[in-house]
Amino acid sequence: MQMAGGDARTDQTHVLELKKAHVRDLASIIKAISFREECISMHTGSGATLKMTYDGAGEPVKLILEEDGIVVDMRVQTLTTEEILDFEFDTEDVTFQVIMKSYMLKEAIKELDASSTTVTLSVNNDELSLTTTGEIGKSVTRFPRHSEQIERLECAEPTATFTSCITRDGTF
Known part of the structure; x- marks a missing residue:
């Protein structure tokens, strides 16, 4: 599944590519990091493109940001926790x-x-x-x-x- 969107004001393109089985996982990740298109426009001018891919639980979220021929390739490691650690101090x-x-x-x-x-x-x-x-x-x-x-x-x-x-x- 590939989704594309953009911002007509800034000519920015956003591409999201993932397997259908991982849509629910990625939705929670996006909510958790409060991803917004301002993240792209904050440090870049118009014409920037962001490609984001996710292969499922335990796999990194891959981000590729391109602007004016300069490509930044990032991998954000994800973690699935089994339990929430609650430190109890006396x-x-x-x-x-x-x-x-x-x-x-x-x-x-x-x-x-x-x-x-x-x-x-x-x-x-x-x-x-x-x-x-x-x-x-x-x-x-x-x-x-x-x-x-x-x-x-x-x-x-x-x-x-x-x-x-x-x-x-x-x-x-």
């Missing part, structure tokens, strides 16, 4: 919970003083902070509770502090 044993934008924490870790041998993670009801002491002195990166970076910060104890060693390659 809520009485949790010292703190932080939900934050991971890229901000990653950037803060990348910016740690390379001459430091330890990093201290401190959490209290007002903020999460990373502290290092090295050749250039003491460095503190703070993420306040009511900031764009922190979605949720809960701390059972007034202050929880954890110290870890930094290896030469910058890992903990």
Whole structure:
């Protein structure tokens, strides 16, 4: 089965090719990734073509994007889970919970003083902070509770502090 569609405003063509037996599977995948034609026009101009194929459960979704003679071939691996993992933590044993934008924490870790041998993670009801002491002195990166970076910060104890060693390659 092959379906084609397009957008008259942008001259974009979208081609979908799949076996009839896999239509239901692909429909759920498309819903799951909220596929929209804006995905194509967001990074391309008019005249882009997208071909999408799917061979069934466990097989990758194959995407071929072509524009002005440049072809991008992608494979998105799919996964069929047998059960939903539900981690049950003993809520009485949790010292703190932080939900934050991971890229901000990653950037803060990348910016740690390379001459430091330890990093201290401190959490209290007002903020999460990373502290290092090295050749250039003491460095503190703070993420306040009511900031764009922190979605949720809960701390059972007034202050929880954890110290870890930094290896030469910058890992903990």
